[in-house]
Amino acid sequence: MMLKRTAAVGLLLALAACEGAPPTTLPVTGTEVASSCVLPDTLPAPHMATVRPDEVVADRPIRFHMLAVTWMPETCKAGGDGQGDLACGGENRFGWTLHGLWPNSDGRPYPRYCRPATRVSDATIRANLCRTPSVDLVQHEWAAHGTCGWETPEAYFEQAAVLYDNLKRPDPTTLASNGDRGPTAGQIRDAFVAANPGLPRDAIFIAVASGNRLREVRICHDLQFRAATCHNGGLGAPDPVVLTVEPVAG
Template structure:
């Protein structure tokens, strides 16, 4: 069954483009169905962990589509559009390895809220999950949570990675692509995530004032690590 789509002109935060002046079309469904409320695993509910830092997690969307991860939406993310980095989520983090999560239950989001954020996070399921798992630990509404995520995303000049014909980059080259476009970022503030030798995400770390900061949990793959980078569709 084909999904009906419309093209919505979106800015940097929504379309995932490299520069704020580069407006891009993002095809989104004419109507959307919000995902049901998530039933969190009891061992993942952490309502009393203090917030010590934040990070913005960015999926490398071509790899999410190649791997068919459950978080991606095949029709919106992988067929109707060709994204580079998309927003996985904005995460309040705790002082150690336990982080605030699922701080309160939440009903499904409104269709309007889902649709408004699909070009930033192109998955109704993931939008619901991120709000429940992370947003409820600080923000009063999903609209306020995603507004903050968009604002942070707007601060970033996010690169579209070009791994070349061999599809290979080093983790250091991935970091440099971000740093070259964002003068206040440092290598210590980027956590390059790799799974089975493939780039999956880049985490951009912040302090309690949402300023770029060194990552508290390490920086992922070392600079010299050779990484397979799934190219964007043409």
């Protein structure tokens, strides 16, 4: 069942301005670890993935949403993983980036590829690359997740942008645990709560890579897109776990 979304006027203006835009330098809103985002003159066409029938999960009820925010230096260290085409190995220096906004159910399997996806327009891709610095990932997020709750790519990315831009994202490299150790998962949760009054601590899921390396912070939201307790069976890394945080390159 499609949910009605409210358009974000600012993003609509950005879409109009980016149509046929030349190389652009835009501020990266809300992050303390990246000051600019340089977009190329032309963009490649997004990859249109072939979806296998067993990947389609279109009949699960949506109980809540997750806003997935990636610590891009870790993704780049691991080779990019298709998420950082414009963030890894170039002049851009990203800290936090937007992975996506994910409809979730009350357990696996999660809603995915709910209907055949249209190609995301060049203007919409360009308008979102300073949040999600990969053409293919923008297309993928619409196909895999946006089709499960929004009528159009524009409505989906508008909703994701509102949540992401309003989330204050503390720089985890400034947090310390004991001595030279990195921050604990609990310290990162506390930093997000302190930066975002009203954010429930149990709405913060911390995903790690091998070796307890910080990979993502995921904020759970209810069906009205208010930050709310996660209902997916846990919060990821427990508070006492000491994390390794890859620094921003350069």
